[in-house]
Amino acid sequence: MLRFLVRRTLGAIVILLLISAFTFFLFYAVPRDPALLACGKNCDSESVALIRHNMGLDDPIPVQYWEYMSGIVTGRDFAAGSCPAPCLGYSFDDSAPVWDTLVDRFPTTLSLALGGGAVFLTVGLGAGLIAAWKRGTWVDKTFSSLSLVLSSMQIYFVGPLVLALLVYNNEILGQPSYVPFTENPVEWFSGLLIPWCVLSVIFTANYTRMARATMIEQLQEEHVRMARAKGMSGRTVFFRYAWRGSLIPIVTIFGVDMGSLFGGAIITEATFALPGLGTLAVDSVQELDLPMTMGVMLFAATMIVIFNIIVDATYALIDPRVRLS
Amino acid sequence: MLSLIYTRRLRAAAVGLSVGALVLTGCSSGGGGGPEASEDSPSESAPEQAQIAFADAKASTGPAPEVPGATPGGTIRVLQRDSYSHLDPAQIYVSDEMSLATLIHRGLTGYRMNEDGTYAVVGDLATDSGQVSDGGRTWTYRLKDGIKWQDGTPITAQDVRHTFERQFAPFLTSGPTFVQQWLAGVNGAEFRNLLKDGPYQGKHLGNDVLETPNDSTVVFHFKDPQPDLPFALAMAGYSVVPKAKDTKQKYDRAPVASGPYKIADFKANKSMTLVKNPEWDPKTDVIRHQYVDKFAITFNHQYEDSSKRLLSDSGENKTAISFNNSVDAASLPKVLGDAEAKKRTVSGFQPYVGQFAMNMDRLKDKRVREAIAYALPIKSVLQPYGGPPSGQLAGGLISPTQAGYQKDYDPYDKLKKPEGDPARAKKVLEEAGKVGTKLTFAYVNTPEGQQYSVSVASALEKAGFDVQRKDLPADTYYDRIGTVDNGYDIYHHSWGADWPSASTVIPPLFDGRAIADGAKNYSHVNDPKINSEIDRIKKITDQKKAADAWFELNKYILEDVLPAVPTYYFKHVQLHGSKVGGVVFSDVVNGVDPTRLYVVR
Numbered sequence A: 001m002l003r004f005l006v007r008r009t010l011g012a013i014v015i016l017l018l019i020s021a022f023t024f025f026l027f028y029a030v031p032r033d034p035a036l037l038a039c040g041k042n043c044d045s046e047s048v049a050l051i052r053h054n055m056g057l058d059d060p061i062p063v064q065y066w067e068y069m070s071g072i073v074t075g076r077d078f079a080a081g082s083c084p085a086p087c088l089g090y091s092f093d094d095s096a097p098v099w100d101t102l103v104d105r106f107p108t109t110l111s112l113a114l115g116g117g118a119v120f121l122t123v124g125l126g127a128g129l130i131a132a133w134k135r136g137t138w139v140d141k142t143f144s145s146l147s148l149v150l151s152s153m154q155i156y157f158v159g160p161l162v163l164a165l166l167v168y169n170n171e172i173l174g175q176p177s178y179v180p181f182t183e184n185p186v187e188w189f190s191g192l193l194i195p196w197c198v199l200s201v202i203f204t205a206n207y208t209r210m211a212r213a214t215m216i217e218q219l220q221e222e223h224v225r226m227a228r229a230k231g232m233s234g235r236t237v238f239f240r241y242a243w244r245g246s247l248i249p250i251v252t253i254f255g256v257d258m259g260s261l262f263g264g265a266i267i268t269e270a271t272f273a274l275p276g277l278g279t280l281a282v283d284s285v286q287e288l289d290l291p292m293t294m295g296v297m298l299f300a301a302t303m304i305v306i307f308n309i310i311v312d313a314t315y316a317l318i319d320p321r322v323r324l325s
Numbered sequence B: 001m002l003s004l005i006y007t008r009r010l011r012a013a014a015v016g017l018s019v020g021a022l023v024l025t026g027c028s029s030g031g032g033g034g035p036e037a038s039e040d041s042p043s044e045s046a047p048e049q050a051q052i053a054f055a056d057a058k059a060s061t062g063p064a065p066e067v068p069g070a071t072p073g074g075t076i077r078v079l080q081r082d083s084y085s086h087l088d089p090a091q092i093y094v095s096d097e098m099s100l101a102t103l104i105h106r107g108l109t110g111y112r113m114n115e116d117g118t119y120a121v122v123g124d125l126a127t128d129s130g131q132v133s134d135g136g137r138t139w140t141y142r143l144k145d146g147i148k149w150q151d152g153t154p155i156t157a158q159d160v161r162h163t164f165e166r167q168f169a170p171f172l173t174s175g176p177t178f179v180q181q182w183l184a185g186v187n188g189a190e191f192r193n194l195l196k197d198g199p200y201q202g203k204h205l206g207n208d209v210l211e212t213p214n215d216s217t218v219v220f221h222f223k224d225p226q227p228d229l230p231f232a233l234a235m236a237g238y239s240v241v242p243k244a245k246d247t248k249q250k251y252d253r254a255p256v257a258s259g260p261y262k263i264a265d266f267k268a269n270k271s272m273t274l275v276k277n278p279e280w281d282p283k284t285d286v287i288r289h290q291y292v293d294k295f296a297i298t299f300n301h302q303y304e305d306s307s308k309r310l311l312s313d314s315g316e317n318k319t320a321i322s323f324n325n326s327v328d329a330a331s332l333p334k335v336l337g338d339a340e341a342k343k344r345t346v347s348g349f350q351p352y353v354g355q356f357a358m359n360m361d362r363l364k365d366k367r368v369r370e371a372i373a374y375a376l377p378i379k380s381v382l383q384p385y386g387g388p389p390s391g392q393l394a395g396g397l398i399s400p401t402q403a404g405y406q407k408d409y410d411p412y413d414k415l416k417k418p419e420g421d422p423a424r425a426k427k428v429l430e431e432a433g434k435v436g437t438k439l440t441f442a443y444v445n446t447p448e449g450q451q452y453s454v455s456v457a458s459a460l461e462k463a464g465f466d467v468q469r470k471d472l473p474a475d476t477y478y479d480r481i482g483t484v485d486n487g488y489d490i491y492h493h494s495w496g497a498d499w500p501s502a503s504t505v506i507p508p509l510f511d512g513r514a515i516a517d518g519a520k521n522y523s524h525v526n527d528p529k530i531n532s533e534i535d536r537i538k539k540i541t542d543q544k545k546a547a548d549a550w551f552e553l554n555k556y557i558l559e560d561v562l563p564a565v566p567t568y569y570f571k572h573v574q575l576h577g578s579k580v581g582g583v584v585f586s587d588v589v590n591g592v593d594p595t596r597l598y599v600v601r
Helices: A001-028 A036-039 A045-054 A061-074 A098-133 A138-152 A157-170 A187-221 A223-230 A234-260 A267-269 A277-286 A288-318 B010-015 B094-103 B157-166 B178-184 B189-195 B229-233 B248-252 B303-312 B315-319 B332-337 B339-343 B366-375 B378-385 B424-430 B447-462 B473-480 B506-510 B528-538 B542-561
Strands: A076-078 A082-085 B076-079 B109-113 B121-123 B131-133 B140-143 B208-214 B219-220 B263-265 B271-274 B294-298 B345-358 B390-391 B439-446 B468-472 B490-496 B565-576
Touching: A001 A061, A001 A288, A036 A045, A045 B189, A061 A076, A061 B506, A082 B248, A098 A138, A098 A187, A098 A267, A098 A277, A098 A288, A098 B378, A138 A187, A157 A187, A157 A267, A157 B303, A157 B366, A187 A234, A234 A288, A267 A277, A277 A288, A277 B303, B076 B315, B140 B468, B157 B178, B157 B208, B157 B219, B178 B189, B178 B219, B178 B229, B189 B390, B303 B315, B303 B332, B303 B565, B315 B390, B332 B339, B332 B565, B339 B345, B345 B366, B366 B424, B366 B447, B378 B390, B378 B447, B378 B565, B424 B447, B439 B447, B439 B473, B447 B468, B468 B473, B473 B490, B490 B565, B506 B528, B506 B542, B542 B565
Parallel strands: B076 B294, B439 B468, B439 B490
Antiparallel strands: A076 A082, B109 B121, B131 B140, B140 B219, B208 B219, B263 B271, B271 B294, B345 B490, B345 B565, B390 B565
């Protein structure tokens, strides 16, 4: 297991390095000048040059990349302000180190992802299992068609609809917002309830369909048939034999989904104006805040890579046939 | 609007309307329609610009008259789209930061809205709007008694000196540069040579430039007359910074308040909480109030989001407002069509004037430019941005937010025929023997730009031009049209004033000595008379005479030279919750005036 983890971590670092280089050169190659954006209204070429220097943009791009990467370990000093390690860049738009903002924004995204994940996993798997259990009945058909309808919906459609029905017009629930769990757990829960449910709409459908399909497949496996033939109860066969076998594909997509969500649930966060990594990403792109864009990209990529490792490690726990060599 | 470089949002840049985060603007008369505006219909800026008075000591003495019906206490939620990039006054030059600055920062002068809705430049920290001598070259300010920083220490002339000296430091690059250039007696960035590192290496401005003979007196000495100084000093960018608490770069995140509110908490892109500054003394302030206990500001509210929340008027949205968000174009009909919601709106002018620049390097024949002027359908340019609530069709270059505006000025009958007059245009073109002239028309590739480009191109074709449309990406639009050798004949842009005088509009747009890549003379007009008139009018110390002279120059530019065709003066509509009182549109910050707000009990 240890060897596996070390090897995967080293691989992950290489992947992240490649992603960082790719992102850096891509974004810094855009034909836009962040210095111009920061230059006041009565800007002239000398002022732009000064700002470019303040931002460290007057060096060749490879040099800038090297300084960026070494800054992660050593920290950096800009004319506009200092950026202690781990320095993922200094946002000239926020006048603050990127890392500080990421750390500040992450709890929102984490809360959204964990709560949303809990909802869509529970509801999705539950509905899928029931559909598989009641295969061919009206229950199965209802759940299957409902999941098809839901998976065709989009957050930017469901979100405003739910807001209009439950918040604006009837005031059944309060305006969605993020309050830190440590500050007020009740407000944390009530503020995120709508975003969790709306975020779950599209995910739930996937899990329902996936759980139903894999369970049905598993129920037709020979070891399951054997268990049945031996006279085991339907419930034992369903949950102990078929269920375990169907977990692997579910864990895989759950890991990938969570990895992406931890990097920012862009549409959900934007729909409910939640200050998470997703809105940060959108804002930084719109405001040409390259250091922030880089930071969010790297953070999101790291999350996806970490979750991939977790998923792979989990396989071994679920299925002893999988070796981690 | 303006140029891209003044917008913090790329997509907003060329879209034009209501994209917050723009440059500070001047202010104007007429304004918000007075304190009761929000009680009935949306307030409208007055159609005619009254001269803004430079107030004396009596008119500058606090406290400010109570807002009728105002009660203290409560929290107002503020829904903003953009986070604040800068809190250091010397870095503030965009309108949302200016709105915030009215609550936390104070300068030597400021704008006060009078009971009748007109404005005056009053002494804010200073006892009056300034004592001028030496033909406009020397300005003297005395500080009021009892003015303090949020830590209780007094604000002194040394702080004011420090405020202006630090503006020369190389890390301060985003704020206005007017006063620095005037002090140095130069145009452009070489003003920094006067005090290269600011005051941080022990060097200071000489007494021949900036004099502080005692703790409460500040004297500015300029090489040329600077009659607009009280306007310039009222910009948020010239608010004061304490010498003892200047943390240089770090000050941008944690400034020391001198206004009625101080920052309790700020998370960029997320939230900000403002609480009362107990050291602020209302007796020293004729502009601001301190009714609300707390402003809870959150960011990332797109216009659609804030409009929906405020329109619903549900729960906590009742006590919510946005300082700068406009009602989005899609919600406008609903908001203005609903009598209850309409009561909760205010609207007014933004300082921007939309105009088509005609490239004088390529369109050398004035008759051709005249034909274009007659042909252009200016109404079709405004329509995609929301129609009349979003702008007023323009005849001249000087907007209703500036002194010298004349409502009926319409040299090319654009107000009479806002859809254009292709027949007349064709006649002009035929007389010039230029029918079939090729025109490259560049437009911004946004839904709005695509929409207006079709009607503009078709009107020009009807007039006899051979039009080639060229779509430019929104994020580089202003860079492309701002290149001298751009290869286009006509293109739309907008520009806003810094204060209610055309002195910050006509020179940057039409001074022929300023033609350069990235400069704002988009039509590349270089006319000796315009250039010399700019120099002459800038020195006129009598405001009324200066306003008249700017208007005459605007006439000369449009009628005799014709480098540009004005399209519309920008406006926007804002909405607030039913429990927010004292809502007035301020022409100073081009939006809700945050200093008068209270929670309705």
